[in-house]
Amino acid sequence: MRIAIVSDIHGNRTAFQAVLADLHQTSPDLILHGGDLADAGASPVEIVDRIRDLRWQGVVGKTDEMLFRPESLEEFSSQSSAPASLWRTIRQMAAATRTMLGEERIAWLRGLARVQIQAPIALVHASPESLWRAPTAEATDAELESVFGPLGQPVAVYGHIHRPYIRSVPSPQVRERLVVNTGSVSLSSDGDHRASYLLLDGANPTIRRVEYDVEKELKLLSSCGLPRADWIAKSLSTGTPQMP
Numbered sequence: 001m002r003i004a005i006v007s008d009i010h011g012n013r014t015a016f017q018a019v020l021a022d023l024h025q026t027s028p029d030l031i032l033h034g035g036d037l038a039d040a041g042a043s044p045v046e047i048v049d050r051i052r053d054l055r056w057q058g059v060v061g062k063t064d065e066m067l068f069r070p071e072s073l074e075e076f077s078s079q080s081s082a083p084a085s086l087w088r089t090i091r092q093m094a095a096a097t098r099t100m101l102g103e104e105r106i107a108w109l110r111g112l113a114r115v116q117i118q119a120p121i122a123l124v125h126a127s128p129e130s131l132w133r134a135p136t137a138e139a140t141d142a143e144l145e146s147v148f149g150p151l152g153q154p155v156a157v158y159g160h161i162h163r164p165y166i167r168s169v170p171s172p173q174v175r176e177r178l179v180v181n182t183g184s185v186s187l188s189s190d191g192d193h194r195a196s197y198l199l200l201d202g203a204n205p206t207i208r209r210v211e212y213d214v215e216k217e218l219k220l221l222s223s224c225g226l227p228r229a230d231w232i233a234k235s236l237s238t239g240t241p242q243m244p
Contacts, residue, residue, distance in 0.1 A: 002027070005123060005182050005198040007034025007159030008061070009051075011041020011097070012186030012236075013220065015195040016050070018212035019185055026199055026208070032116055034159035034182055035061025035125040037109070039097045040232055041186060042217065042224035048105050060112035061125040062132045062160065066090075067098050068110040076132045086243065092227040115151070121200065122151035126160035134160045137181065141169045144179045155205070157182060157198060162189035162241075164196045164207040180205050186236070193239035 004023055009016050023031065033056045038044035040063065051058070066073045073094065077087040098106065114131070116123040126134035127147050135143050144167060148156035154174045164183030171177040183196025195210040214236055221229040221236075234242040 001029050001202065003118060003121060003200045004028035004031045005034055005121075005157050005159075005200070006031060006056075006185060007125070007182040007197070008036040008162060008184030008186060009033075009038075009041070009047050010036055010063070010184070010186040011038050011044040011047050012195075012217055013041070013043035013046050014214075014217035015185045015210075015212045016047060018210045019195050019197055022197075022208060022210045028199060030118065031056050032118065032121075032123055033058030034123060034157070035059045035112065035131075036063045036159065036184075037061065038101060038105075039063035039067060039094055042220040042226060042229070044097050044100050045105070048101060048108070052108065057116055058112060059114060059116050059123055059125050060109065060131065063094070064109045064112060065131050066094050067101065068106050070094065070098075072132070083243070089228045089231060096225070096227055117151075117153065120153050120203070121155045121157055122148070122153035123157045124151070126158060131160075134158055136161060137163045137165045141167070144169045145171050145177065148179055149173060149177070154178065155180065155200065155203075157200075159184065162187055164190070164198070166205050166207065178203075178205060183207060183209075187232070187241070188239045189241055191239045193236060 155178045157180045159182050162184040165181050167179045169177045182198040185195045199206045218233050
């Protein structure tokens with residue numbers, strides 16, 4: 001069985017359309033999404049509506065939770081050392097995105113699961129215990145096993161960190177546990193602006209990188225009315241996070 005997992009779209013319609021075209025070529029049997037669908041992009045409504053039309057199963061992400069439970073952002077930011085300007089910008093963007101989506105779409109986001117099990121895969125957005133905290137790409141084998149072992153599946157998949165990787169981790173539960181990060185459709189953090197998603201063919205995982213028209217997306221951002229869209233534009237252009 002071929003399973004694709006598409007995560008962290010962040011309202012980027014141009015990148016998402018490119019990924020859909022690539023999925024048409026790879027023809028997976030099942031497609032799941034890893035959350036963070038709408039916030040921080042020019043097209044939150046279009047992305048949520050398209051995911052719903054496609055009937056993809058998936059999990060809730062941190063920015064999805066931030067939209068239907070704004071206090072989750074305050075809980076996380078109160079423990080963060082990041083500058084206040086970052087959280088101020090994120091609040092402004094979330095408020096605008098919340099208005100664009102409307103109550104019915106927000107309610108749909110609220111209903112997303114925290115974990116999807118499609119044996120042999122377990123999918124979460126960040127970790128089983130948190131939508132906001134996840135192991136980094138440099139995490140030790142022991143940390144990865146500690147976080148994802150309780151999911152009880154030989155393949156653990158997450159998004160959130162916007163840096164794709166594939167790791168084989170020793171485990172007392174199974175002969176070999178694969179821990180995979182899908183990367184992100186939008187706002188990559190690894191210096192490569194291309195969209196990223198995971199294709200799992202049986203037990204063989206592949207990270208797919210997909211070119212898209214960044215300039216087209218930048219034009220959409222410039223006219224969408226999203227506060228501090230210039231911040232998102234800089235991050236899209238460089239393939240690395242930028243401070244507002």
